[in-house]
Amino acid sequence: MDSFSVIRARAIAKSFGDVIALDRVDLEVARGQIHGLVGPNGAGKTTLLGLLLGLAVADSGELDVLGAPVGRSLTAPEGVAGFVDGPGLYPSLTARQNLAALAALHGHGKRAAAIDDVLAEVGLTDVADDRARGFSLGMRQRLGLAAALLTKPRLLVLDEPSNGLDPAGKKHVHGVLTRLAAEGTGVVLSSHRMDDLEALCSEVTILATGRVVFSGPLSQLAPESRELDYRLRTSDPGTTRTTAAGTRGIRIIEGAAPRHDADVLVVRALVPALDELVSGLVRSGVALRELAPVVSPLEAAFLALTEPQEADR
Numbered sequence: 001m002d003s004f005s006v007i008r009a010r011a012i013a014k015s016f017g018d019v020i021a022l023d024r025v026d027l028e029v030a031r032g033q034i035h036g037l038v039g040p041n042g043a044g045k046t047t048l049l050g051l052l053l054g055l056a057v058a059d060s061g062e063l064d065v066l067g068a069p070v071g072r073s074l075t076a077p078e079g080v081a082g083f084v085d086g087p088g089l090y091p092s093l094t095a096r097q098n099l100a101a102l103a104a105l106h107g108h109g110k111r112a113a114a115i116d117d118v119l120a121e122v123g124l125t126d127v128a129d130d131r132a133r134g135f136s137l138g139m140r141q142r143l144g145l146a147a148a149l150l151t152k153p154r155l156l157v158l159d160e161p162s163n164g165l166d167p168a169g170k171k172h173v174h175g176v177l178t179r180l181a182a183e184g185t186g187v188v189l190s191s192h193r194m195d196d197l198e199a200l201c202s203e204v205t206i207l208a209t210g211r212v213v214f215s216g217p218l219s220q221l222a223p224e225s226r227e228l229d230y231r232l233r234t235s236d237p238g239t240t241r242t243t244a245a246g247t248r249g250i251r252i253i254e255g256a257a258p259r260h261d262a263d264v265l266v267v268r269a270l271v272p273a274l275d276e277l278v279s280g281l282v283r284s285g286v287a288l289r290e291l292a293p294v295v296s297p298l299e300a301a302f303l304a305l306t307e308p309q310e311a312d313r
């Protein structure tokens, strides 16, 4: 059953008037996988997630969710939970009452223990009896996740769930998503936070102007397989520059180092060339003080894959 796909989308298209929001998008998410959706503003992430939740219908393409084709009715497929553009909450009800109302709506009755459990899981126990009206963005996001948990989804769909979360909230949310995935729930989430995606997701799909520009395991974006920019700080910046200039496969990126920090050199390279440079520096008696990618592999891929398309517009 491990290879069972919770989402199988083929050539999904969706337009709003002249705007092509999704242009023949494929997406495959396996059971137990946390799949990240990234892309610039307007790339089509929310539109795609909305289709999964039954909030809209694709113009064309095939969409199977939890093994069944998604029909043309605007209802969330059974077993799917989540939200786009923030969770829908009753402002005048407390967190606990919101969840009780939802449980009643789904025919689960009150089940106070289950409500307490999900509130604890998202870290809202202390404010369980406060009205949602006064909730901050991060608290609303957490309550939305608690509401989704109550339905025991087999597919969880979240649009930018990290928005507004403080470090404690982030820890709770990451814990919840990791647990769900370990139990076999498929999770698909969008985010502009590359660090969150790298911490959570095994696979990502990068969208740009409605098209998939990358989809696959994060390991395919690892520094082993593509050039990255690295900050390099040593005990002897002059020798470092000449050594870097003389090492095959190393390109010095002028003007990329912070202006206030003349000791830093930014070089673009694959890992083997970088190894070569470091060995050369050590042989010359230069001490290495700092060597780190300027941006993470995912962020570098994101910029490389989406920026040219943005410039084309």
Ligand SMILES: Nc1ncnc2c1ncn2[C@@H]1O[C@H](COP(=O)(O)OP(=O)(O)OP(=O)(O)O)[C@@H](O)[C@H]1O
Pocket: 016, 019, 020, 021, 039, 040, 041, 042, 043, 044, 045, 046, 047, 048
């Ligand atoms: N209901 C709508 N009516 C008209 N145009 C829409 C509608 N929903 C989305 N669009 C358009 O479709 C495109 C994709 O929008 P979408 O909200 O899916 O992007 P996104 O990737 O979620 O962006 P963001 O990162 O800003 O949340 C945009 O050009 C947007 O203007």
Ligand SMILES: [Mg+2]
Pocket: 045, 046, 047, 159
């Ligand atoms: Mg969006």
